Amino acid sequence: MPRVIPTADEDSIELGDLIERLETSDFDGRDEEGFASWAPELRKLANNRSFLADLVIDELKDHCRSQLRGNQYGPQVVMLYNRSKRFMLRANFWPAVTDSVIQSSGPEHFFYGLAHDHNFSFLTVGYLGPGYWSEYYEYDYGAVLGVPGEAVPLRFVEKAKLDEGKVMLYRAHQDIHLQLPADAMSVSLNILEGSHSIMFRDQYEFDVRGGFVKRIITSLALEQLLALSAHFGGDKGRELIDTFAAGHPSDRVRAQAVRAQASAFASVDDRIAHYERAARTGNPFVSAIAAREVERIEANRDWIERPRTAAA
Numbered sequence: 001m002p003r004v005i006p007t008a009d010e011d012s013i014e015l016g017d018l019i020e021r022l023e024t025s026d027f028d029g030r031d032e033e034g035f036a037s038w039a040p041e042l043r044k045l046a047n048n049r050s051f052l053a054d055l056v057i058d059e060l061k062d063h064c065r066s067q068l069r070g071n072q073y074g075p076q077v078v079m080l081y082n083r084s085k086r087f088m089l090r091a092n093f094w095p096a097v098t099d100s101v102i103q104s105s106g107p108e109h110f111f112y113g114l115a116h117d118h119n120f121s122f123l124t125v126g127y128l129g130p131g132y133w134s135e136y137y138e139y140d141y142g143a144v145l146g147v148p149g150e151a152v153p154l155r156f157v158e159k160a161k162l163d164e165g166k167v168m169l170y171r172a173h174q175d176i177h178l179q180l181p182a183d184a185m186s187v188s189l190n191i192l193e194g195s196h197s198i199m200f201r202d203q204y205e206f207d208v209r210g211g212f213v214k215r216i217i218t219s220l221a222l223e224q225l226l227a228l229s230a231h232f233g234g235d236k237g238r239e240l241i242d243t244f245a246a247g248h249p250s251d252r253v254r255a256q257a258v259r260a261q262a263s264a265f266a267s268v269d270d271r272i273a274h275y276e277r278a279a280r281t282g283n284p285f286v287s288a289i290a291a292r293e294v295e296r297i298e299a300n301r302d303w304i305e306r307p308r309t310a311a312a
Helices: 015-024 030-037 039-046 051-061 065-068 100-105 198-199 221-232 234-247 251-263 268-279 284-299 301-305
Strands: 075-079 085-092 122-128 133-138 154-159 165-170 176-180 186-193 204-207 212-216
Touching: 015 039, 015 075, 015 085, 030 165, 039 122, 039 186, 051 065, 051 268, 065 075, 065 154, 085 198, 122 204, 186 198, 221 234, 221 251, 251 268, 268 284, 268 301
Parallel strands: none
Antiparallel strands: 075 085, 085 186, 122 165, 122 186, 133 154, 133 176, 204 212
């Protein structure tokens, strides 16, 4: 489970103080011990009981312009700082099941009930309220391909909540949590690892009862553009896709490039032959995905090849 880091700091700092200390440090989110050493500083920010309310009021007065420009998350998140390439700061709101926002939009929009790991490490502290609950698990990322349906040995650790003042370090590709609603509206503060490579790292949703990968959560706009290039990019587009399929550093992008190549074939048999060739490549993830695609097409061949009639 995430590392619980005991802190007893009673001092309070401003948001600007934490930003300055991080910016002038050698902060590296990939260094677990170094990341954990920032727990006292995050706790000091949490001891400041007014900074977040003041920030939110200022945002509302300014029609949330700063959040609209720099917040890549949904309305659950208030971005506190995202101008560094090495880290980000944010506040997360965790409603209870009785709150109107859950009643109107559903719990899934807050990742409740969705067991997942993270493709980045982050330090978190309970700031306001009783805190969200989680069932915590651990797994061996290096032993997992990430193919949907793949069995994964999961080790249950405990069920706990993020109390006010409690600081935890979520470790990338190691800690899984099945997040459950807070008993009352709560807020947490985070220091997140920042890196351009994060978007290429896989993050998974798990079925913790069945012990398998349900899906890859992360996605890239690049993946959606590959199919467009395959159909409308001409020779240059196809050449680029061939390059991605053959050797892109991200296995997920390579597999998506193979799918894009297959989508350009009009014949079902040609698509199957293409996937069968891809299944014989030396990349385990691409091979597994290609083999699944062959099975999927064969299972739906009758529907795919059925003549279509115009709607009356």
